[in-house]
Every structure is written in C-alpha cells, then in structure tokens.
Amino acid sequence: MSQANPAKKIINNPLKCADELFEGLVLAYDGKARRVGTRSIVMNGLRPDAPALLVGGGAGHEPIYHGLVGKGMADGAAVGEIFAAPPPDIVLEAAQAVNRGKGVLFLYGNYAGDVMNFDIGAELAADEGITVKTVIIADDVCSAPPAEKHKRRGVAGLVPITKIAGAAAQTVDSLDELARIAQKACDNTRTVGVSTKPGSIPATGKPTFELADDVIGLGMGIHGEKGVGLIPMCTADELAAKILDLLFADDLALNSGDEIVFFVNSLGSTHMMELLILLRGAKPILEKRGIKIHQTIVDNIVTCQEMAGVSFSIIKLDAELKKLWDMPCESVGYTKL
Amino acid sequence: MPKATLSKDEVKAMLILACERIIAAEPMLSQADRDLGDGDHGMGMERGMRAAIEKLNAAEVESIEKAFSTVGMAMMSSMGGASGAIFGTFFRNGGKALNGKEAFDAAGLAAFLKAGVDGVKQRGGAAIGDKTCVDAMEPAANKAAEVAGESLPEAIKAVAAATEAGKDASKAMVAKFGRAKTLGEACIGFPDAGACSVVVIIDAFRDFIVA
Numbered sequence: 001m002s003q004a005n006p007a008k009k010i011i012n013n014p015l016k017c018a019d020e021l022f023e024g025l026v027l028a029y030d031g032k033a034r035r036v037g038t039r040s041i042v043m044n045g046l047r048p049d050a051p052a053l054l055v056g057g058g059a060g061h062e063p064i065y066h067g068l069v070g071k072g073m074a075d076g077a078a079v080g081e082i083f084a085a086p087p088p089d090i091v092l093e094a095a096q097a098v099n100r101g102k103g104v105l106f107l108y109g110n111y112a113g114d115v116m117n118f119d120i121g122a123e124l125a126a127d128e129g130i131t132v133k134t135v136i137i138a139d140d141v142c143s144a145p146p147a148e149k150h151k152r153r154g155v156a157g158l159v160p161i162t163k164i165a166g167a168a169a170q171t172v173d174s175l176d177e178l179a180r181i182a183q184k185a186c187d188n189t190r191t192v193g194v195s196t197k198p199g200s201i202p203a204t205g206k207p208t209f210e211l212a213d214d215v216i217g218l219g220m221g222i223h224g225e226k227g228v229g230l231i232p233m234c235t236a237d238e239l240a241a242k243i244l245d246l247l248f249a250d251d252l253a254l255n256s257g258d259e260i261v262f263f264v265n266s267l268g269s270t271h272m273m274e275l276l277i278l279l280r281g282a283k284p285i286l287e288k289r290g291i292k293i294h295q296t297i298v299d300n301i302v303t304c305q306e307m308a309g310v311s312f313s314i315i316k317l318d319a320e321l322k323k324l325w326d327m328p329c330e331s332v333g334y335t336k337l
Numbered sequence: 338m339p340k341a342t343l344s345k346d347e348v349k350a351m352l353i354l355a356c357e358r359i360i361a362a363e364p365m366l367s368q369a370d371r372d373l374g375d376g377d378h379g380m381g382m383e384r385g386m387r388a389a390i391e392k393l394n395a396a397e398v399e400s401i402e403k404a405f406s407t408v409g410m411a412m413m414s415s416m417g418g419a420s421g422a423i424f425g426t427f428f429r430n431g432g433k434a435l436n437g438k439e440a441f442d443a444a445g446l447a448a449f450l451k452a453g454v455d456g457v458k459q460r461g462g463a464a465i466g467d468k469t470c471v472d473a474m475e476p477a478a479n480k481a482a483e484v485a486g487e488s489l490p491e492a493i494k495a496v497a498a499a500t501e502a503g504k505d506a507s508k509a510m511v512a513k514f515g516r517a518k519t520l521g522e523a524c525i526g527f528p529d530a531g532a533c534s535v536v537v538i539i540d541a542f543r544d545f546i547v548a
Contacts, residue, residue, distance in 0.1 A: 015380075058417070058418065080417040080418065081381070081384070081416070081417050081418065082377070083375055083377055083418075084377065084381060084416065084417045084418030084419075084420075084421070085417050085418050085419070085421075085422075086417050087413055087414050087415070087416065087417040087421050087422075088413060088414075088422070089413075089414050090417070111419075112419045112461065112514055112515055113417070113418040113419030113420070113421075113422060116419060116422035116423070116460055116461060117417060117418070117421065117422050119460075120413070120422060120460075201375065201376060201377060203377070203380055204367075204376070204380075206371070206376060208375050208376070209375075223375050224375070226520055226521065226523075
C-alpha cells in the first residue's frame with residue numbers, strides 16, 4: 001500500500017475510497033434512498049407494479065452513476081470499486097431490490113468490464129426469476145466510427161439518457177416499453193469530449209494518463225482513452241467550434257428547427273467559468289444552423305477525479321422524448337424543477 | 338520432490354501460492370497496466386487474491402473442483418471490473434471441468450485450462466491475437482492438451498514455457514479490447530497486463546508442482 005499522496009486527495013484510506021464515498025452518498029440522500037447489500041443504493045417508496053430502472057458502473061466518476069438515483073431518475077444503482085465495474089453479485093442484489101414484479105432495465109455505459117459483469121448479473125437474476133433487459137449507452141462519437149457504434153464508449157450522454165429513462169419508468173407499465181424509450185434516448189444522443197489534464201488514481205495518486213502542457217486531447221475518453229488526436233491549446237470559441245464540428249459530422253441528423261438538450265459537462269476540475277464561456281461560444285453556431293436549445297445544462301456531473309476537460313452532449317428531442325424530458329426529477333447528481 | 342499428482346489439499350496449497358505470487362507481483366502488474374491502460378490491474382488482482390486466500394482458508398476444501406471455483410467466485414465478487422469477470426470465469430469454468438476428480442494430474446491440468454480459456458473467450462469475445470489474457474491462456478491450454486499424457490511436472494514445465502511465450506507474443510500485438518485498444522499502434526512493445534497475471538499464476542503452479 002502506498003502512503004504517498006501526491007494528488008493531495010482528502011481521504012482516509014486510499015484503498016477504501018469506493019466504500020467510504022458510497023456511505024457518504026447514502027447520507028446525502030437524507031433518507032430518500034437506502035443502502036442495499038454490499039454496495040447498492042435504492043430509492044425508497046418506489047411505484048408498485050412497475051418496471052425498474054437500474055444503472056451502475058465503477059466509482060470515482062461522481063456524481064455519476066450512483067448519484068443519478070432519484071425521483072424521476074434511476075430506481076437504484078450497483079456501485080463498483082474505483083474505475084471498475086460492479087461485480088455480478090452487487091448487480092444481483094440491486095436488481096432484486098428494485099424489482100417490483102415487472103422486471104428490471106439495466107442501463108449503463110459501454111465498457112468491457114461493465115458489459116461482462118452486468119451480463120453475469122442478468123444471468124444470476126434470471127435464475128431468481130427476474131426478467132432483465134439491457135440498454136447500453138454508447139454516445140462517445142470519437143471512440144469509433146458510425147458504422148462501429150457498438151464499440152463506442154458511454155460518456156456524459158448517460159445523464160440526459162438516464163433522465164429520460166427515469167421519467168419513462170414513472171409512466172410506462174412494461175419493461176419492453178421502458179427499454180424502447182431508453183434505446184431511443186440513446187439513439188438520439190451524441191457526445192464529444194476534450195481533455196486538458198489527467199485526473200489521478202485515488203489509490204496511488206498517479207495520473208490516469210499523460211498529456212503535454214500545451215495540447216488538448218480532442219475526443220479523449222474519461223479515463224484518458226486516446227481520441228481523434230492532439231491539437232494545440234486554443235481559445236474557448238475555437239474549441240467550441242471544433243467540438244461542434246465533430247458532433248455535426250456524425251450520423252445524428254440535425255436539421256433547422258430541431259430541438260435539443262445541450263449539456264456542457266466538466267470532467268472534474270474545469271471551472272464553471274470556462275463552461276459558461278464555451279456555452280457562449282457554442283450558442284451562435286447552433287443558432288446559425290437553426291437548432292433550438294430546449295434546455296441547457298451546464299454542470300459537473302460526469303467526472304474523473306480532478307481531470308480537466310469538457311464535453312458537449314446533444315440530445316435530439318422528438319415529441320415523446322420532449323414530454324419525458326419536461327417531467328421534474330431530483331437526485332444528488334442532477335435535479336430539474 | 339516433484340509431485341506426480343495433487344490431492345485436493347495440495348491443489349489448495351498451490352492456489353494459495355499463486356495468490357501470494359500475484360499479491361507480491363502487484364507493482365509489476367500495475368506498471369504493465371499503466372503502460373497500456375489505467376494502471377489498476379495489479380491492485381484489482383491483489384484485492385481478488387486476498388479475498389481468495391481468505392475464502393480458501395475459511396473452511397476445509399471439499400474437492401479439487403471447489404478449490405478452483407472458490408478462487409473464481411472470490412475474485413469475481415471482490416474485484417468487479419473486466420478482470421474480475423474474466424479471471425473469475427477462468428477459475429470457475431476451469432474448475433467445473435474437474436468435477437468428480439480426486440487427483441489433479443496432467444490430463445486435469447489440460448481440462449482445467451481448456452474449459453477456463455473457453456469460458457473467458459465466450460464471456461469477453463476476445464480471440465488469440467487481440468492482446469488480452471487469452472494470448473497467454475490459449476497457448477497454455479493448447480500446450481497442456483499436447484502434453485496431457487506426460488507426467489504432471491513435465492507437463493507444467495512445458496505449459497509454463499508456452500504461457501510465457503504467449504505473453505511475450507502479446508507485445509507485438511495491437512489491442513482490440515479494453516482501454517489499450519484506443520492506443521492503436523502505440524501499445525506495441527508492451528505485453529498485456531492480464532497475460533502477465535496468467536504467467537504469474539502458471540509459474541506458481543509450476544514451482545509448487547516441481548519443487
């Protein structure tokens with residue numbers, strides 16, 4: 001065990017971060033959600049006889065995924081170790097706790113570890129008589145070309161996707177219908193992220209990746225996965241244009257008159273000041289194309305420790321998604337009045 | 338003296354040695370993963386092996402199958418992530434192939450490795466050449482099938498050499514899975530961290546059997 005703490009993390013034990021942040025998260029819910037089993041969190045007072053929405057993933061990216069448990073959001077979450085998918089028995093305990101006889105939708109980001117562990121968890125749940133459907137979030141445009149969308153990672157788009165699926169879970173009666181809507185939300189969501197500085201691994205304090213001081217990693221993943229290339233440091237307006245170019249070049253048709261949710265996310269330490277300056281740069285470019293922002297989110301929700309960088313997510317709304325979007329929701333990670 | 342066959346208690350002792358070797362190799366495995374991924378492979382494996390030792394020591398081992406599957410279940414539950422699912426599946430599926438066996442010999446080694454790697458390939462979708470742990474597991478399983486008729490000490494020596502060669506071959510590969518895949522050709526020259534773990538485990542088997 002390393003005692004060094006070069007990242008100056010304010011923690012107790014570098015090997016206990018996942019458990020301790022989880023205990024803190026449960027406290028932050030003020031009794032609205034409870035701990036289940038090893039490391040699952042589940043909302044209290046769920047609607048009876050309804051299909052359930054379960055999210056989950058590795059810890060260390062707070063407030064996602066477990067901070068998206070809430071009213072009008074996810075019913076529960078299975079929480080892994082730092083940067084590691086939750087094991088199958090945690091997925092099972094969470095699935096059992098959220099299931100109300102109508103089955104459970106597993107909704108999570110496309111990472112090999114998550115897919116394997118949630119799949120094993122689904123097999124264990126099936127053994128217990130619980131029906132499971134899975135929708136995998138893969139919104140990261142720069143991680144694979146449109147023809148290989150199944151290889152794309154899940155990034156910041158998971159926030160609006162979970163919001164829409166959470167609203168659907170409040171209204172629909174069947175698991176099939178919940179899965180259909182969640183899949184549609186995924187199909188209509190695209191994200192491009194950039195990185196300027198790595199985060200650190202809590203257990204070691206070492207950086208998650210290396211990046212020179214004078215460059216930006218365009219399309220870089222939230223763990224530092226290589227994107228489409230390095231570009232020299234530039235202004236916020238230039239960067240906003242480059243990110244939007246990559247979004248427009250993808251296969252989500254964005255036409256004049258389309259309405260979107262526009263989500264400007266900080267990957268951790270990038271300041272609200274910069275997010276707002278980027279938003280100011282992006283708005284006229286969207287306007288010029290006739291794209292209408294139905295709602296803007298400027299926040300710090302999908303993070304990787306003190307990693308610096310931003311992502312833009314676009315969610316194209318049709319009548320059904322817009323109606324679900326407009327419902328209120330309340331969670332530690334995202335609240336909409 | 339080299340052991341011709343292993344009893345269930347010897348299998349348990351061999352597995353505990355493998356766990357201890359992984360725990361000791363944590364810095365090397367973490368560095369191997371930092372070269373290609375996010376650097377947490379060694380710590381995950383250490384966590385899994387500490388849980389496995391605890392479970393193995395908690396009760397009398399019922400059977401050879403149970404000794405292997407106990408390691409698999411402990412790794413899967415305590416690690417999470419891709420490594421937990423993969424190595425958990427390796428030990429669990431491999432163990433199932435030893436159902437009813439009362440002595441572990443070269444044929445048992447071959448059966449364990451074949452079932453283990455088949456389970457891993459089915460779960461994760463990786464094939465040989467993708468720069469994953471399969472690049473060490475599959476050559477090990479193939480060699481074990483070849484030498485299944487030999488004595489256990491001779492067989493495990495040949496299997497350990499094949500495992501090491503498989504891990505070394507992964508250096509030249511471009512990753513198709515995990516975080517390393519986003520590095521493209523930049524990952525050439527480094528072995529896969531999961532393959533390094535397989536080598537540590539099989540070397541421990543060899544040292545236990547041959548000693």
